Amino acid sequence: MKFASEFRDPVAARGLLAAIAARADAIGATRDKPIHIMEICGGHTHSIFRYGLDKLIHEGIEFIHGPGCPVCVLPMARVDECVQIAEMPGVIFTTFGDAMRVPGHRKSLMQAKADGADIRMVYSPLDALELARRNPGREVVFFGLGFETTTPSTALAILQAAREGLGNFSVFCNHITVPEPIRALLGDPDMRLDGFIGPGHVSMVIGIHPYDFIPRDFGKPIVVAGFEPTDLLQSVLMVLTQIAEGKARVENQYARVVPEHGNPVSLAAMAEVYERRPSFEWRGLGEIDASGLRIRPTFAAFDAEQKFGIGYAAGPRNVPEIEGCACGSVMTGRMKPTQCPQFGRGCTPEMPLGALMVSSEGACAAYWQYAGARAEAV
Incomplete structure (x- = not known):
């Protein structure tokens, strides 16, 4: 290659x-x-x-x-709110596949889909836009999740929806930024x-x-x-x-791909669509000042938080972690995945307690797949 x-x-x-x-x-x-x-x-x-x-x-x-x-640092309250939106009548909830099996306090999106909610995996927010065009009588919600890598594509989708006047498209914005944590x-x-x-x-x-x-x-x-x-x-x-x-x-070191001052087109789209939240909750880290993005009032028609009165628009929610889950400690470097007493026992890719075991970028998934820890845990 x-x-x-x-x-x-x-x-x-x-x-x-x-x-x-x-x-x-x-x-x-x-x-x-x-x-x-x-x-x-x-x-x-x-x-x-x-x-x-x-x-x-x-x-x-x-x-x-x-x-x-980004999937791993998502607090359980946000997963619960995704499920809550997805279970509303007339909603098509769209998300990247990584988020489907992340456990919430009640259930995961995969379990909500099995229970009858119309939840669809997409590869891009543009796929969600197309669903909105094809289903004018349904509310199509895209789960905007990720660091600055995926944030511009969501911003561009919102700008396109605004140009077309797609009033049945909105984004549940949970985009976050790297430097603050x-x-x-x-x-x-x-x-x-x-x-x-x-x-x-x-x-x-x-x-x-x-x-x-x-x-x-x-x-x-x-x-x-x-x-x-x-x-x-x-x-x-x-x-x-x-x-x-x-x-x-x-x-x-990655100068063949990373420009010193970033991508100006992406940065401009982000600046037009988003503003900083005063704070945002991170799994394992708690509330961190100015670490999350929200959709500007100019684009409130495409903000699922405002449209459905959910998320931070409804006030912060404190949902405790599942007992025995050490995702927060692993994610902040305080513990190796194999030091978690649930690793490979109460928590496996088939029956995960936390996001780190199911996300494609999760540390527990890496240990399970590549580090020989899977055999040790069984």
Whole structure:
């Protein structure tokens, strides 16, 4: 595969692993005193385990899995509200497939669909727009979920609906942003983090400068990385080099895809359609200031929260986690998936307690699929 195989070259990977080992030894990283590097993005977590990088890398490097899975950080109250909208008469509720099996307090969207709700998986908000065109007598609601990667496509769908006057289309907006939870984690005195691998796809939209506060305010290096094995290994080496030099800055390993200042078309669409929420609830992190987006009043006709009086429009909801579920601790790097007493026992992909086991970017799903933890748990 051109443009992929060269980033999976075993010779290059071995060279990077050797360079990482030499750098780790030089700065005194050991199994007992490791360098803690958080990969923010769940896609990076899956790549690390898919290619066995956690086993190949120097023993003095410990990967910490961050909150970069938008399905995983979704609080149960939001799932409950999705089900509530979907069960309303005359509604076609549309969502990305990742969200279908995430447990709510009462049921998941998959269970609601089995109970008769008209819930349809789509690949794009444009699919939901087409459903609205074909079903003028039905309310079509799109579950707007994701970080800055998916936020522009939802914004463009709202703009298109406004141009066409599709009054039966709306978005239940739960889009969130990456920098704010990282600031929250760095402000936690119990977190031991020495550097970050920054999210590639998010950065493709927002650029690299939204992370400037990490080295400036907290003195930690961050390297925006691609998703192939040599991308990740080179990014680790770049983080270690900054630590060895006693420096902290934002670097862009994924420059072949990520522009320094992001994608101006996407950023313009986002600015036109959304505004910051005062705060937004994150699973495992609680309410974080200015970390969520809501639809501007100009486009209130396409805002499902306003149309149905649900979500934050109805006031915050405090729904407790399922007893025994440790998603919050795993997602914030305080616990490895296999340290959760429910992993592979009370929580499996077939019968999940939490989102991390069913999301395609969930840390528990990565351990289950790639890390041999599945066999250990059975």
